Amino acid sequence: MRALLLRCYPARWRARYGDEFAEILAERPLGPFDVADVVLGALDAHLHLRGLGAASEHGRGFAMSLRIGGIAALFGGVLWFIGIAGSSATEFDGLFASLALIATASLLVAMIGLSAFQARAYPRLIWLAFGIPALGAVISLVGYYGMATVGDGPFLGDVSPWYVWMIGTLLMIMGSGLFAFATWRASSLSRGAAAVLVAAAVGVLILVPNLMGVVSFIPEALGPLASIVALGAFGAGWSGLGLSALRMDRAALAAIGGASS
Amino acid sequence: MTPQIPELGRFAEPALLILVSLSEGPKHGYAIMTDVEAGTGRPLGPGTLYAALARLEERGLIEALAPVDRRRPYRLTGVGETILREQLHELTAFAELGLRRLGRAPR
Numbered sequence: 090m091r092a093l094l095l096r097c098y099p100a101r102w103r104a105r106y107g108d109e110f111a112e113i114l115a116e117r118p119l120g121p122f123d124v125a126d127v128v129l130g131a132l133d134a135h136l137h138l139r140g141l142g143a144a145s146e147h148g149r150g151f152a153m154s155l156r157i158g159g160i161a162a163l164f165g166g167v168l169w170f171i172g173i174a175g176s177s178a179t180e181f182d183g184l185f186a187s188l189a190l191i192a193t194a195s196l197l198v199a200m201i202g203l204s205a206f207q208a209r210a211y212p213r214l215i216w217l218a219f220g221i222p223a224l225g226a227v228i229s230l231v232g233y234y235g236m237a238t239v240g241d242g243p244f245l246g247d248v249s250p251w252y253v254w255m256i257g258t259l260l261m262i263m264g265s266g267l268f269a270f271a272t273w274r275a276s277s278l279s280r281g282a283a284a285v286l287v288a289a290a291v292g293v294l295i296l297v298p299n300l301m302g303v304v305s306f307i308p309e310a311l312g313p314l315a316s317i318v319a320l321g322a323f324g325a326g327w328s329g330l331g332l333s334a335l336r337m338d339r340a341a342l343a344a345i346g347g348a349s350s
Numbered sequence: 351m352t353p354q355i356p357e358l359g360r361f362a363e364p365a366l367l368i369l370v371s372l373s374e375g376p377k378h379g380y381a382i383m384t385d386v387e388a389g390t391g392r393p394l395g396p397g398t399l400y401a402a403l404a405r406l407e408e409r410g411l412i413e414a415l416a417p418v419d420r421r422r423p424y425r426l427t428g429v430g431e432t433i434l435r436e437q438l439h440e441l442t443a444f445a446e447l448g449l450r451r452l453g454r455a456p457r
Contacts, residue, residue, distance in 0.1 A: 106400055109379055112420040113396050116380045123395050130397020137404070155392050205393030337391055 091115060094124065097131035099138050120208020121201040121219045126153040155338045158202015162331030165195030170324030173258065174317065186233050186254075193226045193261055196327060200268055203334050206277035207268075218267035225260025232257055259297065262323065266290025269326060278337070282329025289322035364394060364402040369411065369426065369434040376415055376425035379403065406430070 091114045095107060103110075114127070172189030175182060200219050208215040235250025244250040269286035272278050296316055298304045307315055364386075371377060371385045379399060386394045403424065406412045411430035415423045426434065 102404075106404065108420045109417065109422045110396065110400055113379045113383070113399075122393060123397075126395025126397040128397070130395070130401050133397070133401050134404075137401070153395055153398070205395070 090119065090124075094119075094127045094131075097128060098134050099131075101138060102134045117209055118212035120204045120212055120215045122153060122158075122203075122205035122208060125201045129153055153202060155202060155205070155334050158199050158204075159331045159334030159338060161195045161202060162199035162334065163328050164331075165192045165199050166324040166327030166329075166331060168192035169196060169327065170320055173320055177316070183237065186236065189258070190226075190229060190233060193222070193229060193257075196261065196265065197223060197226060199327065199331065200264075203272070203278060203330060204268070207271040207275040210275045211271045214267060214271045218264050218271060220264070221267065222261040222264030225257040225264065227257070228260065229254055229257030255297075259294065262290050262293050265323070265327065266294075269330070272330065278330050279333035282326050282333055285322055285329060286326025289319050289326050292319035293323060364398050365406055365411075366434075366437060367394070368399070368402055368406060369430060370438075372412060372424060372426045373431070373434060376423040378418070378421040378423045380421070382424070 091111065094114060095103065095111055098107070098110075114123075119127075168188050169192035172185050172187075172192050175185030176189055179185065197219070200222070204215050204219070231245075232250045232252075232254025235244040235253055239250060241249060241251065245253060266287055269283040269290065273280050273283035273287060293316075296307070296312070296319055299307050299312060367386045367390065368382055371382045371389070377385065379396075382403075383394050383396070383399050386392075403412070407414065407424070410427055411433060412424045413427050415425060
């Protein structure tokens with residue numbers, strides 16, 4: 090992967106920085122944060138060498154940061170709860186389903202932006218935590234397309250689009266739980282928010298068979314309430330991680346950021 | 351407040367952190383990255399680091415030394431040191447102003 094990342098940069102840039110950059114990439118495990126940062130850096134190098142990047146008066150350049158991840162987690166957590174709760178409470182509603190899809194994309198960005206320190210300690214776990222919901226997002230998108238086109242009718246074989254959508258959503262929840270677990274172990278962001286997110290993810294995954302009638306260990310009347318609590322905790326856990334990232338981002342550099350931007 | 355590290359767009363902030371890191375002596379890229387992360391608690395990705403290093407080198411604020419193995423150390427130039435000093439004085443004045451105002455603010 091390192092050679093591929095290096096190849097993303099322009100030849101002229103590689104001739105000057107290639108050796109030392111390859112050395113840096115080999116120094117530590119690369120997680121989604123580093124990969125995104127390098128890809129954005131390569132894009133910036135292409136534009137910069139053409140005089141279109143931040144070298145120009147008004148250029149902004151590209152960089153992956155804790156700030157982007159924090160904002161994505163904060164809004165993704167809130168939107169996800171509204172989108173999923175709204176979708177569950179109504180027949181297929183384009184607005185709520187779209188919100189849930191936007192939230193899923195936002196949470197994927199959050200995983201990239203917030204994964205730098207965890208990936209150095211647990212690179213495989215973080216790639217798994219990112220890969221599972223990324224796959225889930227694609228599956229949810231297929232389900233969304235199905236619900237928009239055939240409604241409740243058969244979609245893929247005999248499977249209804251709602252089930253396809255649900256599988257994607259469950260993968261998002263599973264990946265979020267793994268990400269939160271790695272975050273909790275690495276103590277890189279709020280451990281409290283990470284613990285809430287792990288608990289919520291486990292709670293939702295336990296509740297789903299009950300809601301689908303496969304097992305019934307929770308009384309029928311309490312099922313919806315338990316689901317709302319678990320979904321709310323899931324959104325709150327993500328938003329809490331986002332807030333802690335933004336607090337960390339601002340704490341050390343508020344003065345520098347204010348003066349130099 | 352006028353920025354002292356001009357025309358660096360989104361890389362102005364990492365550039366300042368890199369200049370501060372190099373103010374204690376030459377360092378290669380990985381050492382800068384770990385020093386900045388340890389000092390701020392924020393991650394600095396390799397892509398952002400080298401985008402900022404390239405711009406600082408272009409503007410003559412830092413210079414590359416002869417490589418050691420495949421690692422190339424960088425050090426502050428005289429211009430870089432002057433600009434960093436001005437920027438830090440400006441930040442100090444800004445922080446003092448804020449603290450004075452906070453001290454006068456009614457509770």
